[in-house]
Amino acid sequence: MTPSSAVLAIDIGGTKFAAAIVAPDGEIHRAGRIATPPTADADELWHTLSSLIDHICEGESVSGVGIGCGGPMTWPGGEVSPLNMAGWRRFPLRAQLAVRFPGVPVRIHNDAICVAVAEHWRGAGKGTRNMLGMVVSTGVGGGLILGDRVIDGGTGNAGHIGHVIVEPEGPACGCGGRGCLEAVARGPAVAAWALDHGWRPVTPEIHDDAYREYGSATARRLAADALIGDEIALAAMARAGHALGLAIASATHLCDLDLVTIGGGVSQAGAPLFGPLEVTLREHARMDFSRRLHVVPAALGQDAGLVGAAALVLAGDRYWSPGDGPWSSGDGSPGE
Amino acid sequence: MTPSSAVLAIDIGGTKFAAAIVAPDGEIHRAGRIATPPTADADELWHTLSSLIDHICEGESVSGVGIGCGGPMTWPGGEVSPLNMAGWRRFPLRAQLAVRFPGVPVRIHNDAICVAVAEHWRGAGKGTRNMLGMVVSTGVGGGLILGDRVIDGGTGNAGHIGHVIVEPEGPACGCGGRGCLEAVARGPAVAAWALDHGWRPVTPEIHDDAYREYGSATARRLAADALIGDEIALAAMARAGHALGLAIASATHLCDLDLVTIGGGVSQAGAPLFGPLEVTLREHARMDFSRRLHVVPAALGQDAGLVGAAALVLAGDRYWSPGDGPWSSGDGSPGE
The missing domain is CATH 3.30.420.40 (ATPase, nucleotide binding domain)
Incomplete structure (x- = not known):
């Protein structure tokens, strides 16, 4: 007990x-x-x-x-x-x-705010006062911690980094808008772009319930193919990374962040995603205060949502x- | 005394x-x-x-x-x-x-944070808990109030709405980046775009020191020409309004705002700027929480900076x- x-x-x-x-x-x-x-x-x-x-x-x-x-x-x-x-x-x-x-x-x-809270309380964001915790999987979500406290916004919806606009004339988004980060960088969109551009999966099919939750199985295969050098897979991940870099640059200009953590299935693509993300971010975030931003993988994995939910009670002051x-x-x- | x-x-x-x-x-x-x-x-x-x-x-x-x-x-x-x-x-x-x-x-x-604080404390944002206060003049600046408190960010630089990216491949910005809202919508950029597209000022030249501070005199003449129906002036203002709408949509998705106030010389263009801004904002902000956002002109004028500076001491709790x-x-x- x-x-x-x-x-x-x-x-x-x-x-x-x-x-x-x-x-x-x-x-x-x-x-x-x-x-x-x-x-x-x-x-x-x-x-x-x-x-x-x-x-x-x-x-x-x-x-x-x-x-x-x-x-x-x-x-x-x-x-x-x-x-x-x-x-x-x-x-x-x-x-x-x-x-x-x-x-x-x-x-x-x-749930995305809970993941961000968890990363701040016990994960990769521990000790920072200003961070954005992101999840890139079947959707793109996030939560903001500013001044060491969770930011709710007027209706509890702050942190929707997935709907920061990265391509004003870009693809339609599930939210009803257009060109949102989520419309470009969510797992199924990245995989669909690759298939449209001629990608034929090399990595064997993956059967695991966790993938249903943390990014589509197809996006996982795409990430695996990118890691073994498939050119279309690499281009698809680079496109997603570019979109992430733009949205993160906008976010840190608006919120003066210390840190961004990125979790979720798509984020596990590693260098093929984070490399292009960094290039775009550094091209666009040029002022001293935005150059200091660090972008790191999330630390907590699938339990993050539970840890963050617990923190709403266990660390309610923040x-x-x-x-x-x-x-x-x-x-x-x-x-x- | x-x-x-x-x-x-x-x-x-x-x-x-x-x-x-x-x-x-x-x-x-x-x-x-x-x-x-x-x-x-x-x-x-x-x-x-x-x-x-x-x-x-x-x-x-x-x-x-x-x-x-x-x-x-x-x-x-x-x-x-x-x-x-x-x-x-x-x-x-x-x-x-x-x-x-x-x-x-x-x-x-x-100074832009002070203007936002002033609008929240004594101006158009009084009574709201989550707002972005903007100034659109020779530059584009802003300040965030979330949860009824000013947001500083890690180095006091939160609120830089002028460097939210609205055209990823757009014009170079003074910050070293590219496609920032400020690069498109600051007064001198709007006026330069109009001149490049054949605008010949109709309204007489304006001599007033205030215009040096709150937007270039040329941008003021452009705004005046837009109000009397000059087509190039209208197109220039519409382009700026479109960029503002994109940045504001991104900002409210990230911060779940109740209100945006806009002051500064360029904002005095009125309907030719605010109309296109609203159209773009409503196209991109489609979720319930972002549809509720109101965008209004700032209420305080040139004294806002002084009032906000005073509030750092007089209402330091917030x-x-x-x-x-x-x-x-x-x-x-x-x-x-």
């Missing part, structure tokens, strides 16, 4: 639920994950999550609940409509969990700003 | 010094300005500023000093090297003023974050 000040962390992805008991030092003591059937309705999804939670919490007493969930959502109220989980539309996830865990804080944030409200006590009464 | 809790505000522009006594409510009680000779050396500049201060402070007792100054500078230490004031290079402006005003806080920030240091006491000793 873990200390009673441990919290329950929940990570709601597009295709899976994950949950864990997280100790005050950020260490994961017991974790589990379960795939979600794509056709599940709201009740089925809730019961699937409840069962996972019952299993993880058996014999544990938790002092709070932190949730990372794909957007959009109302925030901090926590009615969620995760893009890739059609069964939940304005589902009152936070309120439901507050009923299940009365008397303790139950707090939710965007990562939770809404003040008193039902998210503080877990039962709808103000304060704790 | 104003209340003893009033502060001295100083605004260091490219071509002038301004100073004022500002009351706790943000009202300016006594103000003056003086042009700076472009060839003045460090001592001449300091004596010119000292004389202005002596005049403004005569018979007044001030409880602090707030300074807005063009960058670059070390921050919060306040050694300044304003781009358009060659006589000051790493001039210890804050320290010199701390000697002149012992025992009171002496605080400095980028607009001054570095904590204790020589900027708190004015005499190099820690704390107050």
